[in-house]
Amino acid sequence: MKPGWTILHTIALGLVLGGIVHLGAVLAIPALTRPNADERLAALAPRHVMTLLPNPEAGPTGLPHRDPAAVVAVCRYDLGDAPLRVRATPGDTFMSFAFYTPTGGVFYAMTDRSALRGVIDLLVVTKDQLEELEETDPEDEPVRELRLVSPRSTGFVTVRTLALEPGLQFQAEARARAASCTKEPLETGTVVEPPSQQRGAAPPAGRRHD
Numbered sequence: 698m699k700p701g702w703t704i705l706h707t708i709a710l711g712l713v714l715g716g717i718v719h720l721g722a723v724l725a726i727p728a729l730t731r732p733n734a735d736e737r738l739a740a741l742a743p744r745h746v747m748t749l750l751p752n753p754e755a756g757p758t759g760l761p762h763r764d765p766a767a768v769v770a771v772c773r774y775d776l777g778d779a780p781l782r783v784r785a786t787p788g789d790t791f792m793s794f795a796f797y798t799p800t801g802g803v804f805y806a807m808t809d810r811s812a813l814r815g816v817i818d819l820l821v822v823t824k825d826q827l828e829e830l831e832e833t834d835p836e837d838e839p840v841r842e843l844r845l846v847s848p849r850s851t852g853f854v855t856v857r858t859l860a861l862e863p864g865l866q867f868q869a870e871a872r873a874r875a876a877s878c879t880k881e882p883l884e885t886g887t888v889v890e891p892p893s894q895q896r897g898a899a900p901p902a903g904r905r906h907d
Contacts (some may be wrong), residue, residue, distance in 0.1 A: 734801035735773060735853055744773045745781070746877050747856065755812040766860055768869040772878035773853040774821065779883065783854060784877035787812050792872065793857045796821065798849050805845055820845040820881065823850055829883055854878060 704851065742748035750769045774781045781851045785792065787809030794817065796805040800895065821840060827846055834840050860866040 700803055710830050711712050733878040734797065735799035735836075736850060738773055738853060740814045742773050742853075744775055745878060747772045747874065750862055765781075765844050768858045768866065768873050770809060770856045770873040770876060771853055772856075772876075774851065774878065776792050776821065776823050776826065776847060779880040780823075780826050782879050783817070783819050783821060783877070785817040785856060785872075786815060787817065788858075788868075789892070790861060790869070790872075791857075792817075792861045795855045795857075796845065796847070797853050797855070797904075798847075801849050804848055804852075811880055817876075819845055819890060821845050821847050823847060826883060831892075 699877055741750060747770050752765075759872070772781075772783070776903075783794070785794070790896050792809040794807050797803055822844055824846055827844055830844065831840075856873050858869040858872045860869040
């Protein structure tokens with residue numbers, strides 16, 4: 698190989714390796730940052746309770762780029778001992794749902810257009826919990842439940858609703874607050890609700906696989 702080609706080859710190889718190192722460093726930043734998004738939200742919201750976040754002007758929330766017209770509720774979860782059931786009844790205005798890893802990465806998102814029979818109803822599980830559920834599924838009946846596999850055992854869900862005008866913010870807050878996130882043990886299938894969220898059972902929703 699000619700000396701000129703050797704130099705060019707060395708430079709090209711250095712640029713490629715430098716790019717790989719730079720990309721790896723950028724991707725590692727969220728995982729290495731402390732406190733992470735879930736830890737910052739701990740000061741505002743307990744686990745397994747749908748909690749309204751303060752208005753943007755009230756201070757940092759751990760969720761950047763807040764829209765002043767949007768009302769945001771968050772539910773932090775831990776799937777260590779049970780899956781999480783998320784339910785909501787969308788209204789006439791926009792409602793969206795986003796599911797995050799502890800570091801703030803979105804692994805699933807949906808809007809009120811995904812509602813079946815007027816209800817959002819899904820189960821957040823780990824991979825092991827999904828396998829356990831599938832072992833007990835009836836063989837002669839299709840599974841019509843949306844089961845969402847979380848890449849980590851902990852994370853958080855956000856519910857966003859829009860206030861079309863400032864005077865209607867209380868309605869948007871009521872819709873977001875009405876959403877529920879409850880632990881649902883696999884052993885009994887019984888929903889364990891915090892005292893602040895106990896109320897009549899939501900109507901059943903159509904179910905499907907994710």
